Amino acid sequence: MPAITLPDGSIRQFDGGVTGTDVAAAIGPGLAKAALAMQVDGKLVDLAEPIVSDAALRFITRRDPEALELIRHDTAHVLAEAVQELFPGTQVTIGPSIENGFYYDFARNEPFTPDDFVAIEAKMREIIGRGARFQRSVVSREDAIDLFTKKGERFKVELIRDLPESETISLYSQGDWIDLCRGPHMRSTADIGTAFKLTKVAGAYWRGKPENPVLSRIYGTAWRDQKELDAYLHMLEEAEKRDHRRIGKEMNLFHLQEEATGSIFWHPKGWKLYRTVEDYMRRRLDRADYQEVKTPQLVDRRLWEASGHWEKFRHAMFQAKVEDKDEADRIYALKPMNCPCHVQIFNQGIRSYRELPLRMAEFGACHRFEPSGALHGIMRVRAFTQDDAHIFCEEHQIAEETVRFVALLSGIYRDLGFSEFRVKFSDRPEVRAGDDATWDRAEGALKEACAIAGVDFELNPGEGAFYGPKLEFVLRDAIGRDWQCGTLQVDFVMPERLDAVYAAEDGTRKRPVMLHRAILGSFERFLGMLIEQYAGRFPLWLAPVQVVVATIVSDADPYAREVKAAFDKAGLRVEFDLRNEKINRKVVDHIEQRVPVLAVLGRREAELGQVVLRRLPGREQEVFSLAEAVAHLAKEANPPDMAALPADAVAA
RNA sequence: GCUGUUGUAGCUCAGUGGUAGAGCACUCCCUUGGUAAGGGAGAGGUCGAGAGUUCAAUCCUCUCCAACAGCACCA
Numbered sequence: 001m002p003a004i005t006l007p008d009g010s011i012r013q014f015d016g017g018v019t020g021t022d023v024a025a026a027i028g029p030g031l032a033k034a035a036l037a038m039q040v041d042g043k044l045v046d047l048a049e050p051i052v053s054d055a056a057l058r059f060i061t062r063r064d065p066e067a068l069e070l071i072r073h074d075t076a077h078v079l080a081e082a083v084q085e086l087f088p089g090t091q092v093t094i095g096p097s098i099e100n101g102f103y104y105d106f107a108r109n110e111p112f113t114p115d116d117f118v119a120i121e122a123k124m125r126e127i128i129g130r131g132a133r134f135q136r137s138v139v140s141r142e143d144a145i146d147l148f149t150k151k152g153e154r155f156k157v158e159l160i161r162d163l164p165e166s167e168t169i170s171l172y173s174q175g176d177w178i179d180l181c182r183g184p185h186m187r188s189t190a191d192i193g194t195a196f197k198l199t200k201v202a203g204a205y206w207r208g209k210p211e212n213p214v215l216s217r218i219y220g221t222a223w224r225d226q227k228e229l230d231a232y233l234h235m236l237e238e239a240e241k242r243d244h245r246r247i248g249k250e251m252n253l254f255h256l257q258e259e260a261t262g263s264i265f266w267h268p269k270g271w272k273l274y275r276t277v278e279d280y281m282r283r284r285l286d287r288a289d290y291q292e293v294k295t296p297q298l299v300d301r302r303l304w305e306a307s308g309h310w311e312k313f314r315h316a317m318f319q320a321k322v323e324d325k326d327e328a329d330r331i332y333a334l335k336p337m338n339c340p341c342h343v344q345i346f347n348q349g350i351r352s353y354r355e356l357p358l359r360m361a362e363f364g365a366c367h368r369f370e371p372s373g374a375l376h377g378i379m380r381v382r383a384f385t386q387d388d389a390h391i392f393c394e395e396h397q398i399a400e401e402t403v404r405f406v407a408l409l410s411g412i413y414r415d416l417g418f419s420e421f422r423v424k425f426s427d428r429p430e431v432r433a434g435d436d437a438t439w440d441r442a443e444g445a446l447k448e449a450c451a452i453a454g455v456d457f458e459l460n461p462g463e464g465a466f467y468g469p470k471l472e473f474v475l476r477d478a479i480g481r482d483w484q485c486g487t488l489q490v491d492f493v494m495p496e497r498l499d500a501v502y503a504a505e506d507g508t509r510k511r512p513v514m515l516h517r518a519i520l521g522s523f524e525r526f527l528g529m530l531i532e533q534y535a536g537r538f539p540l541w542l543a544p545v546q547v548v549v550a551t552i553v554s555d556a557d558p559y560a561r562e563v564k565a566a567f568d569k570a571g572l573r574v575e576f577d578l579r580n581e582k583i584n585r586k587v588v589d590h591i592e593q594r595v596p597v598l599a600v601l602g603r604r605e606a607e608l609g610q611v612v613l614r615r616l617p618g619r620e621q622e623v624f625s626l627a628e629a630v631a632h633l634a635k636e637a638n639p640p641d642m643a644a645l646p647a648d649a650v651a652a
Numbered sequence: 653g654c655u656g657u658u659g660u661a662g663c664u665c666a667g668u669g670g671u672a673g674a675g676c677a678c679u680c681c682c683u684u685g686g687u688a689a690g691g692g693a694g695a696g697g698u699c700g701a702g703a704g705u706u707c708a709a710u711c712c713u714c715u716c717c718a719a720c721a722g723c724a725c726c727a
Contacts, residue, residue, distance in 0.1 A: 103722095111655060202722030203655020210724055214655055217722070245720095249663075258700080258718050313727055337727055371653050371725060372718085380726080465727060484726085516727090553684045580684080588688045602686055614687070621687075 003054045020047040024059060034061040036186040037070055044070075046136055046184045062224050072097030074134070074185055074192050075124075075222040076104045081177040082123035083112075083218070092179065093155040093206065093215055099480070100232060101196075101221035105204055107155060111216040117198040120218070124196070131190030132175035136183055144169045144180065155206065156180050195229040196222035242478035244531040245377040251536050251594055253544070254378060262375050262382030264524060269544035272573065274523060276542055277530070278363065280639050281387055281412070281520065287641075288408050290361040290389055295341030297365060298332040307340040307497055308433055312466055316369045338364035339491075339516055342390045343498040346512075351502035356512060357393035357401055363523070364388045377528055379483060384522040391515040392500065395445065398490060401515055402449030409473060409486050409519045415640040416526075416542075417533050422482075423455050424472040426463035433467050434493040442490045443469045445513075465516075467493035473519075478532040485521040485529065536594040537617075540637045543573070543596045547633060550577040550586040552602035559606035563599060566626055570634040591617045597633065 004012045004023055012026065020038040024031045024047070037047055039058040044066060051057070060066045076095035083090055083106055095104030106112070112120075139147070141160060148156040159180060160169060172181045174189050186192070198220045206212035223229040240246070248254050253270030256263070266274060285292065298320055304310040309317070310333075318334040335341060342360050351358070365385050374380050391401050413421055425447070428439045446469050450457060457471065464470050473486030491514040494500075504510040520526035530542070540546055549564050551557055557578050567574040577586050583600065590598050600612040600621070611629040614621040624632060 113656065200721055201656055204723045205654075208724070210654075214723085216655070219722075256719090261718070307727095309727060316725090316727085339727085366727095368726080373653060373655095373723080374725060375719090467727080489727095550687090551684095552686050555684075582683095582685050582690065583687050584685085585689055586687085591688065598687085600687065604686085612687085617688085619687080 002051050004051065005054075005056045007058050014051075017050045017052045019050050020045075020057070020059070023051070023057060031059060031061075035059040036061060036067055036191055037184050039066070044184050046134070047187055048136070049184075067224060068222075069097050070184070070186050071192055071196075071224065072102040072222045074189065075196050075220060076102040077134075077172065077174060077177075077179055077181070077185070078124050078127050078189055078192060079104045079120070079198075079218060079220060080106075080179060081127055081174065082120050084177070085127075086116075086119055086123055091153050091155055094159070101199070101219060103217050103219045105206070105215040105217045107206075107213065107215050111203065111214075112201045112218055114198075114201060121198055125194065127174070128189045128192050128194070130175060131188045133188045134185035135173045136185075137171050137173070139169055139171055141169055144171065147171075147178075148180065192222070193225065195224060195226045196220055197229065197233070236479065239479040242532045242535040243377075244379070244478075244528040247531050247536040247594075248378070250592070251544075253531070256378075260383075261372075262370060264378050264381060264383070270527075272544040273530075273538070273542060274527060276544075276639075277416075277520075277523065277527065280415070280641060281363075283639075283641055284408065284412055285361050285389070288359075288404070290359040292361045292363075293342065293345055294362060295335070295338060295345070295364065297334055299335055299341065301331045301333055303340050303344075304333055307343075307494060308466070309336065309340070312431075313368075318367045318369055334367040335364070336366055336368045338362050338366065338386065338388045339390055339494055339514065340498060342388075343494065343500050343514075346390075346392055346500050347498070351392075351512075353394065353502055353504050353510075356502065357391050357397050358512075359389055359391045361387075361389035366522075378524045379477070379528040381522075381524050384524045386518050386522050387520045387526075388516070388518050391517065392495075392502075392512040393515065394504075394510075395441075395513050398445045398513060398515065399449040399452050402446070402488060403453040405488055405515075405517055406453040406455055412519055413473075413486075416530060417539070418475055418529075421485075422474045423450075423457040424460040424463075424474060424484075425450065425457040426460040426465075426470045426472060428469065429462050429464050429466060431466060432464070433497075438492045439469070442492055446471065446488075446490045465489050465491075467491045468516075470516075475529050477529060478535075483521075483525060483529060485526055486519045487517065487521065489516040491516055538594075538596070540596050540633070541639045543594075545575050545593070545595050546573045546637055547597045547599055548575050548577050548586075548590050548595045549599045549601065550583065550590070552583045552600065554578070554580070555603055556601045556606045560601050563601060563611060563626060563629075566630050567599075567633070570630045572630075572633055572637055587614070587616075599629065 002014050002018065004014065006012065012023065020035065024035040035047055037044060037060045039060065040051060040055050060070070073096065076097065080092045080095055084092065087108060091107040093105040093107060095102060144160050145157055148160065163169065170181065170183060171178055172183060172185055198218055200219045202217045202219065203214045204217040206215055221229065221232060223232060248270065251269060252267050253273065254264050254266045256265065282292070301310055304317070313336060317336050320332045320334065321328065342362065345360065346358065363385050365383070367383050370380060370382050393401055427443050460472065468489050468491040470487055470489040472484045474482050475485050476482055494514050495511045500512055501509045502512055547567055549560050551560050560576060560578060564574050564576060579586070587598065595616055598614045598616055600614060605611060609626055611624050611626055612621050613624060613629055
């Protein structure tokens with residue numbers, strides 16, 4: 001006699017067991033038609049699932065956000081059926097729904113290519129048109145293994161074998177096609193609709209392990225209706241226009257070329273942007289009591305052996321030798337990170353607890369031989385500059401330093417236009433240095449610090465650094481990919497390995513704790529994010545060219561020089577456009593170049609000593625006297641950390 | 653590194669087994685025009701690199717390099 005409580009609070013009684021289908025029908029034909037699945041006591045299940053005891057029930061219709069996940073998962077099943085119909089002998093593996101869509105991994109000697117999509121999509125539409133019911137059945141482990149062994153599906157068999165004993169094994173069939181699946185699903189393939197599209201193919205290792213066979217993965221996107229699908233595809237197109245690689249080219253900020261794979265050639269405008277951010281960061285660090293240092297690029301391998309990096313990361317380190325025969329046996333490595341060098345500075349002389357926490361910062365140029373497939377524009381490169389710092393402190397200072405760090409990072413992200421970011425907490429990896437007790441302390445300290453700092457994090461199990469747990473501050477790029485930028489890592493291991501000590505208050509020698517931390521992560525990656533964040537239309541203080549002085553007639557050239565000189569003097573980044581082109585043309589060109597302000601000068605302005613300012617890409621213009629224009633723009637061009645200061649103090 | 657795709661002028665791209673084309677950009681000329689592309693002329697390419705097949709390769713085959721998408725990696 002289940003009593004079913006509906007979301008509006010009403011309760012319905014039923015005699016004996018009922019299914020969601022029954023309840024929906026009892027409520028009304030509209031709902032019976034619209035219900036795709038249901039939530040029973042918060043758990044999403046098939047509509048056909050029996051409800052045997054009192055429960056809170058909520059129906060899922062196409063309007064609910066949960067419908068998207070169901071549609072995507074169902075579409076993955078249909079994809080698999082279509083592929084097996086078209087390409088007999090292909091084995092199925094797994095096919096989950098993901099953000100914006102789904103994928104399915106297939107084992108096939110010949111990988112799929114995008115050319116196969118037309119046929120596969122057509123077959124999928126045919127299967128959806130058949131409207132076969134999704135039928136759930138529960139089977140024993142033996143029967144399931146037997147079934148998939150007979151079908152030649154060895155990956156499914158492996159999956160079943162690895163399921164825990166307690167797991168119920170369920171199968172879903174749609175017509176003649178059957179798959180191992182936890183569910184839930186909608187009523188039939190017809191519920192999927194037609195708003196889906198296959199998007200790309202990729203190789204993917206079986207179970208994510210490089211030693212396993214490579215499967216052929218087909219990605220797709222699926223939505224509730226065509227309008228949503230179109231909107232998504234349009235959003236992707238728009239996002240591509242923000243791509244930092246594209247904007248970098250269009251704005252002439254940087255380039256990459258074969259001879260220096262993974263290293264950036266910064267052009268004048270790109271470097272101006274870089275320097276603007278660097279100058280800003282340096283001011284912030286100075287003010288936050290960091291001491292800036294600079295350490296060597298080339299360091300003897302002995303130091304890397306001592307730190308443990310040689311053993312773990314040698315394959316990814318650039319090594320250098322010289323021809324001199326006395327030095328021939330010596331191997332140097334380009335530093336892949338700065339921490340061992342910073343410890344060397346810490347180790348000069350005798351440190352006292354009074355000096356702690358000691359915050360040692362470096363804009364450290366590092367090189368790592370990243371796998372070729374990992375390279376990505378300027379976001380993942382082989383030569384990069386970390387805004388690195390190491391905080392040497394006592395264990396009881398970890399929490400306070402974390403709080404200070406999070407505050408500094410948040411302020412900087414806000415200034416740079418990133419008010420939202422996610423934090424991941426990565427704990428001990430399988431391969432690591434240091435014993436479990438040390439890891440317990442490090443993880444405990446970092447977690448406690450997060451609680452005090454009010455940091456909400458998601459757990460990222462097993463993803464910590466080999467020497468300690470870390471917080472990752474993650475930003476999202478234009479097309480939705482996540483990138484780790486900031487980080488904070490607690491390290492009890494490196495001070496031990498490199499023998500860092502200080503004299504404690506009681507006169508004994510103690511090991512400091514090292515906090516590795518970066519805010520931008522690397523300038524290169526962060527600038528990539530920044531370019532995408534603003535789509536190249538930077539706020540005035542960041543814009544590499546802040547103002548272009550454009551003339552309407554060449555008679556205004558002398559006045560233009562005067563105007564530019566006045567802007568220059570106020571510290572503004574100004575360029576001329578005295579070309580023999582019409583003003584219309586100049587406006588278009590500088591909009592394309594994403595120049596924030598155009599100062600337009602004609603005969604009239606020259607005579608009256610005025611400047612017409614137009615904010616690009618807008619159409620509005622304002623007329624100022626030259627002095628007003630300079631003051632106005634100089635004020636706006638102030639970096640946010642200097643905005644509180646009077647403009648003349650900044651200019652000086 | 654793995655799977656797939658791509659590589660032609662500075663940029664975006666078309667094209668062909670008989671040594672190449674467009675638009676924009678560039679140079680010059682005309683035009684001095686008041687806020688989203690004025691007109692004309694010209695110059696510019698070992699068709700990513702190497703090898704092979706062929707009478708002949710930018711095009712077909714192989715190897716390498718690089719880029720792109722995803723996977724794996726990320727101190």
